[in-house]
Amino acid sequence: MYSHKPIVEAVVNNTEDKDELIKQAVSHIESLPILQDAKDEIRQNLADIIEMSVRRKQFLDEYKDIRENPVNYQDKNELKDSEPVESIQIGDRELK
Numbered sequence: 001m002y003s004h005k006p007i008v009e010a011v012v013n014n015t016e017d018k019d020e021l022i023k024q025a026v027s028h029i030e031s032l033p034i035l036q037d038a039k040d041e042i043r044q045n046l047a048d049i050i051e052m053s054v055r056r057k058q059f060l061d062e063y064k065d066i067r068e069n070p071v072n073y074q075d076k077n078e079l080k081d082s083e084p085v086e087s088i089q090i091g092d093r094e095l096k
Contacts, residue, residue: 002025002028004025004046004049006021007021007022007025007046007050008049008050008053011050011053011054012053012054012057022050025046026043026046029042029043029046
């Protein structure tokens with residue numbers, strides 16, 4: 001049985017052997033005595049697992065940064081002072 005954990009860890013941690021591990025996994029999938037459709041599905045599942053793991057790490061890194069540096073994420077939506085409006089014209093009606 002082939003495990004995806006070393007591949008995911010290598011990709012998430014961006015280690016030098018990640019490409020080799022992915023190639024080995026794809027080679028292993030291709031050597032399985034199953035239909036090509038099943039191989040394609042397994043390859044896609046592996047790609048999806050890798051992508052979800054990278055996104056998870058990115059999400060956790062961003063969350064950690066938000067917790068550590070909340071000032072960087074505060075909305076800078078400041079209201080500007082404006083002149084008071086006495087009335088508004090809408091069509092032929094004037095609202096005061």
